[in-house]
Amino acid sequence: MQRKILVVNSGSSTLKFKLFALPKEEVIVKGLVDRLGLDHSVFEITYQGKKHSQEIPIQNHVEAVKILIQQLQDLKVIADVQEISGVGHRVVSGGPYFDNSVLLDEKSLKELSRIDEYAPLHNPAERKGIEAFAQMLPNVPQVAVFDTTFHKKLPLMNQVYSIPREYDEKFGAHRYGAHGTSHDYVSHKAAEFLQKPYDKLRMVSMHMGSGVSVTAIKDGHSFDTSMGFTPVAGVTMSSRAGDIDISLVSFLMEKLQITDIHEMLDILNNDSGLKGLSGVSPDMRDLIAVKDTNPNAQLAIDVFINRIVKYVGAYIAEMHGIDVMIFTAGMGENNPAIRQAIMENFGFLGMKVDQDTNENGKGIRKISAADSKIAALVVPTDEELMIVHEFERLVK
Numbered sequence: 339m340q341r342k343i344l345v346v347n348s349g350s351s352t353l354k355f356k357l358f359a360l361p362k363e364e365v366i367v368k369g370l371v372d373r374l375g376l377d378h379s380v381f382e383i384t385y386q387g388k389k390h391s392q393e394i395p396i397q398n399h400v401e402a403v404k405i406l407i408q409q410l411q412d413l414k415v416i417a418d419v420q421e422i423s424g425v426g427h428r429v430v431s432g433g434p435y436f437d438n439s440v441l442l443d444e445k446s447l448k449e450l451s452r453i454d455e456y457a458p459l460h461n462p463a464e465r466k467g468i469e470a471f472a473q474m475l476p477n478v479p480q481v482a483v484f485d486t487t488f489h490k491k492l493p494l495m496n497q498v499y500s501i502p503r504e505y506d507e508k509f510g511a512h513r514y515g516a517h518g519t520s521h522d523y524v525s526h527k528a529a530e531f532l533q534k535p536y537d538k539l540r541m542v543s544m545h546m547g548s549g550v551s552v553t554a555i556k557d558g559h560s561f562d563t564s565m566g567f568t569p570v571a572g573v574t575m576s577s578r579a580g581d582i583d584i585s586l587v588s589f590l591m592e593k594l595q596i597t598d599i600h601e602m603l604d605i606l607n608n609d610s611g612l613k614g615l616s617g618v619s620p621d622m623r624d625l626i627a628v629k630d631t632n633p634n635a636q637l638a639i640d641v642f643i644n645r646i647v648k649y650v651g652a653y654i655a656e657m658h659g660i661d662v663m664i665f666t667a668g669m670g671e672n673n674p675a676i677r678q679a680i681m682e683n684f685g686f687l688g689m690k691v692d693q694d695t696n697e698n699g700k701g702i703r704k705i706s707a708a709d710s711k712i713a714a715l716v717v718p719t720d721e722e723l724m725i726v727h728e729f730e731r732l733v734k
Contacts, residue, residue, distance in 0.1 A: 340359050340360065340361075341359070341360045341361075341423040342357055342358065342359055342360070342366075342416065342421055342422050342423055343357070343358045343360060343422075343423055343424050343425070343426060343726050343729055343730075344356070344357050344358075344422055344424070344425045344426070345357075345358065345425075345426045345427075345428075345722040345725045345726060346425060346426070346427050346428070346467055346471065347427075347428045347464075347467075348399060348427070348463050348464045348466060348467025348468070348470075349374075349460075349463050349464075350374075350375075350459075350462075350463040351372070351373055351374045351375060351376060352370055352371060352372055352373075352374060353370060353371040353374060353399060353402045353403075353406075353467060354369075354370040355367075355368065355369055355370065355406060356368045356722045357410070357415065357422075358722070358723075358726050360423075360726070360730075363723060363726065365722075366385070366415065367383060367384065367385050367410065367413075367415055368383075368384050369381070369382045369383035369384055369406075370382055371396055371402040371405075371406075373396075374396055374398070374399070374402055375396070375397055375398060378393055379393065379394060379395055379396040380392070380393050380394075381394055381396065381402075381405055381406075381409070383406075383409050383413070385413050385415060390409070390413070398466075398470075399463075399466045399467050399469070399470035400470040400473055400474065402470065403467075403470045403471055403473075403474045403475075404474060407419055407474060407475075419475060419478070422475065422478055423478070423479075424478060424479045424480065424481065424729050424733060425471050425475065425478060425479075425480045425481070426480070426481045426483060426722075426725035426726060426728065426729040427464060427467060427468050427471075427480065427481065427482050427483065427725075428464065428483060428485070428519065428721060428722075428725060429450075429460075429461060429464045429465075429468075429482045429483065429484050429485070430457040430460035430461055430464065430484070430485045430486070430516055430569065431453060431456040431457035431460070431461055431484065431485065431486050431514055431516070431568075432453065432484035432486045432487060432514075433452070433453030433455075433456035433457075433486075433510060433514070434453075434456075434510030435449050435452060435453055436449070436453070436482070436484055436486075436487075437487065437490050438484075438487050438490075439481055439482065439483045439484065439487060439728040439731075439732060440481065440482050440732070441479060441480075441481055441732045441733065442468065442472070442479075442480040442481065442482055446482070447468070447469070447472070450465050450468065450482070451465065456510070456514065456567070456568070457568055457569070458568075459568075459569075459607060460569070468480060468482065479729075479733055481725070481728060481729045481732050481733070483519060483724070483725045483728045483729075484518070484519075485515075485516045485517055485518045485519055486514040486515060486516065486518055487518055487519075487522075488515070488518030488519065488521055488522040488553075488560050489513075489514060489515035489518050489553075489560045489563050490560075491559040491560060492513065492515070492559075492560055492561070492562065492563070493561065493562075496513065496561065496562040496563075497512050497513050498512050498513070499511065499512060499513070499566075499567075511567065512567070513563070513565075513566045513567060514565075514566070514567060514568075515551070515553070515560065515563035515564075515565050515566070516549070516551055516563075516565040516569040517545040517549065517551045517553070517565070517667075518553075518560065519721045519724045519725065520543075520545045520666060520667065520719040520721050520724075521543045521545060521551075521553040521555070521560065521563075522724065523719055523720055523721065523723070523724045524543055524545075524664050524666045524717040524718075524719050525541050525543050525555045525664065527702060527717050528541060528543075528662055528664050528702075528715050528717055529541075531702050531704075531715065531717070532662065532713060532715075534661075536558050537557055537558030539555070539661045539662055540554075540555070540556050540657040540658075540659055540660050540661045540662070541554070541555040541556075541660070541661065541662040541663075541664060542554055542555070542650050542653050542654070542660060542662070542663050542664070543555060543664040543666065544646060544650070544663070544664065544665050544666065544670055544680070545666050545667045545670065545719065546646075546665065546666070546667050546668070546669035546670035546673075546676070547576075547667035547668040547669060547670070548575065548576040548577070548620070548668070549569055549575055549576070549578065550564075550572070550573050550574070550575040550576075550646070550667075550669075551563060551564050551565045551569070551572055551573070552564040552572065552573060552646060552649040552650060552653070554653035554656060554657055556657045561653075561656065561657060562652075562653055562656055564580075564649050570603070570606055570607055572649070573642070573645040573646050573648075573649055574611050574612065574615070574638075574641050574642045574645045575611045575612070576611050576612050576613065576620035576621065576622075577607065577608050577609065577610060577611045577612070577613045577614070577620045578606065578607050578608075578610060578611045579606045579607075579610035579611060579614070580611065580645060581645075582606065587602060587606075590602065590605075612625060612638045612639075612642060615634060615637055615638035615641055616632070616634045616635045616637070616638035617634055618632060618634070618635050618638075622639070622642070622669055622673060622676065623673075625638055625639055626639065626673075626675065639676075642676075643676065643679045643680055643683075646680055647680060647683045647684075650663070650680070650683075650684070651683075651684075654684075654687070660687075660712055661712065661713060662712070662713045662714070662715060663681070663684075663689075663706075663712060663713070663714040663715070664714075664715050664716075664717050665677050665680075665705075665714070665715070665716050665717070666716070666717050666718065666719040667719055670716070671716055671718050671719075674696045674697045677696055677705065677714075677716070678691050678693075678696055681705075681706070681714055684712065687711060687712060688710060688711025688712060689706065689710055689711065689712045689714065690706060690707035690709060690710035690711075691705065691706065691707065691710075691714075692704070692705055692706055692707045692708075692710075696716075699716075701718060702715065702716065702717050702718065703715065703716055
C-alpha cells in the first residue's frame with residue numbers, strides 16, 4: 339500500500355515542502371511558499387513535471403499549510419487529507435534537550451519552545467510550521483529531525499568552549515554544529531559507494547550551499563565541525579561572517595553606534611560573508627562571472643577557499659590523516675572550479691584531481707584521480723529523504 343509522507347522546511351518567510359510516496363521513496367510533489375507574511379506572496383508547486391505558480395496573499399504558516407493541502411487536493415495528488423501518513427520537519431537545533439529525532443506530542447511541542455534561543459534565526463519559524471500542521475492535520479503524526487543530532491557524539495574537547503565550565507552545565511553553552519542531517523547522509527553514501535566500512539573511514543564532509551559547514555567524521559561519528567553554538571560560526575558563507583573575534587563585534591558596535599546586539603547579529607548573518615566581502619552578491623556564480631574585473635569579487639572567492647582549506651587541514655591533523663573528502667550541497671555539487679581549488683591545496687598530501695569527472699557527470703561520483711592518495715567524491719545530499727527515514731524509524 340502506498341503511503342505519502344510530507345517533508346517540510348519552515349523559514350520565517352518561506353515554507354519548502356516535498357511529498358514522498360512510499361515504499362518507493364519517490365518525490366511526487368515539491369514546492370515552496372515564498373514571501374510568507376509579506377507583500378506579493380508566492381505559492382509554487384511542481385507535479386508531474388509541471389510547475390504551478392500563483393501570487394496570493396499568505397499571512398502566516400497556518401494559511402500556507404491550508405493552501406498547500408487545498409492544492410494537493412485540486413491537483414488530485416490526494417483525494418483526502420487522510421492520505422497523508424505523516425509530516426517530517428527539519429529543525430536546526432535540538433539544543434540541550436533533544437539528543438535525537440522525536441515523534442511530536444504535546445510534551446515535546448512545549449519543549450520545542452524552550453530551545454528557540456539556541457537557533458533564534460531558525461527554530462522559531464520551524465516551530466511555527468510544526469504548530470500550523472498540528473492545527474491543520476491534528477490526527478497526522480509529526481516528527482522533528484534536528485540538524486544537531488549527528489554532532490551529539492562530538493568528543494568533549496571539540497564540543498566545549500574555553501569558558502567557565504559552569505556556563506555549559508547551567509545553560510548548555512557549547513558547540514552544537516549544524517547540517518548534521520546532510521553530513522550524516524552523504525558520509526554514509528560515500529562509504530557505500532567506496533564499498534568500505536563506514537566506521538573505518540576518516541572523512542571530511544563539506545556542505546557548501548548558502549550556509550557552509552565542514553565536518554570531520556571518524557570512527558563512524560562526527561568528530562569535529564565548523565559551525566558552533568549557532569550556524570553563524572565557522573567558514574565564510576554566502577552572507578554569514580563565519581569565525582570572528584568577539585572583541586571586533588564590540589568594536590564595530592561602538593563605531594556603528596549599534597546598541598542592540600540583534601542588529602549586529604543581523605549584519606553578521608545577512609550582510610557579511612561573500613556578500614559583504616565582494617559588495618556584489620552572496621552567490622558564488624555571480625562572483626566568478628565578474629572576478630576578472632572586480633578585485634573584491636576575487637578576494638571573496640579567495641577568502642572562501644582559504645577558510646575551508648584551513649578547516650579541512652585542521653581536521654586532517656586532528657584525525658591523523660584522511661581517506662575521503664566529500665563535496666555536497668548547491669555549490670559543492672555544482673561548482674567544479676571551487677572543488678578543484680580546494681583539492682589542489684592538498685596536492686602535497688597526494689591529492690590529485692580527475693579533471694574529466696570533476697567537470698562532467700551527475701550524481702555520486704569519484705572526482706579524484708586513480709592514483710590519488712585521498713579519495714574525493716561529489717555526493718548529492720538528500721536531507722528530505724533522511725527525514726523520511728527518521729519518520730519511518732520513529733513511527734514504526
